[in-house]
Amino acid sequence: MATAETSPNSIAAQDVHLGGVLMVGPLKPSLAATLTERYNALDLPMGDGRSNFLREHAESVTAVVTSGRTGVDATLMTALPRLGAIVHFGVGYDTTDVALAEERGIGVSNTPDVLTDCVADTAVGLLIDTLRGFSAADRYVRAGRWPVDGNFPLTRKVSGTRVGIVGLGRIGSAIATRLEGFGCSISYHNRHEVPGSAYTYVDSVVKLAAGVDVLVVAAAGGRGTEKLVDRAALEALGPDGYLINVARGTVVDEEALVELLTERRLAGAGLDVFTDEPHTPEALLALDTVVLLPHVGSGTVETRAAMEALTLRNLDDFLTSGTLTTPVVQPKVLAR
Structure with missing residues (x-):
């Protein structure tokens, strides 16, 4: 098991809960509201404001919540030095550079089965x-x-x-x-x-x-x-x-x-x-x-609610224990 010192992006689990949550790209409104209200999550701006935002907040971010349509590319991943997990709302994660995430010790999760x-x-x-x-x-x-x-x-x-x-x-x-x-x-x-x-x-x-x-x-x-x-x-x-x-x-x-x-x-x-x-x-x-069809394969009330619940479960597990519930790649952090 990797320690905090073995990867520039690994964080000791006892410190994980102190980190910030960042929303990347459009998310289901109820999920975005929960992330804002319960986790004080920040919303990554698009366009010109992104650079200034990252200069101010990048060091505080330990978890990203995104969707399969947006993901986290190599540029954004590299700009977040304490990032420990990328939590996807959706089964797809092809928009995220998973190979780089694994190399940097960053966990990646999705929401399989429920959709x-x-x-x-x-x-x-x-x-x-x-x-x-x-x-x-x-x-x-x-x-x-x-x-x-x-x-x-x-x-x-x-x-x-x-x-x-x-x-x-x-x-x-x-x-x-x-x-x-x-x-x-x-x-x-x-x-x-x-x-x-x-x-x-x-x-x-x-x-x-x-x-x-x-x-x-x-x-x-x-x-x-x-x-x-x-x-x-x-x-x-x-x-x-x-x-x-x-x-x-x-x-x-x-x-x-x-x-x-x-x-x-x-x-x-x-x-x-x-x-x-x-x-x-x-x-x-x-x-x-x-x-x-406008990409509505999982677009039912029941399934999107289940996807939201599993997204939050992954985030909670990471923030409290440094693990992910449904990992594509487990984060390399110390066990609690």
């Missing part, structure tokens, strides 16, 4: 909507086209489709379980084959895409999975294939995806995530073959 069900539900909902065209059919009715243009065009059956899942972790497995109820055949690609899995393992994303009707992306974001679903995979999915993405926009080659969708070389896509959020490729807005 698995809602994200899996979202994936299945997107799959059904995209194949059956329900959102497009709703727009058809609202535009008054039914009595004028007749019946809505036929769409694609969901039950019995061949589904490939990229990333058979907690969320990917929950998606697979739900789709079994639709009689779908399930195959998957992972970094490694999952021992004991009932689903068919495929050793490349391209091979997986070539053998399915629907490709569901549930892999973690980050440098290791950037454009994991590349142009070759999308082309292998083909003009009758559909893509569903509830992971991170960066996992898919978005430029290739937009091109293939606009050229009708993919049948459709259901997307909850994008490369440059909140911006969405303009070319997709006019396509009835695409369902677009």
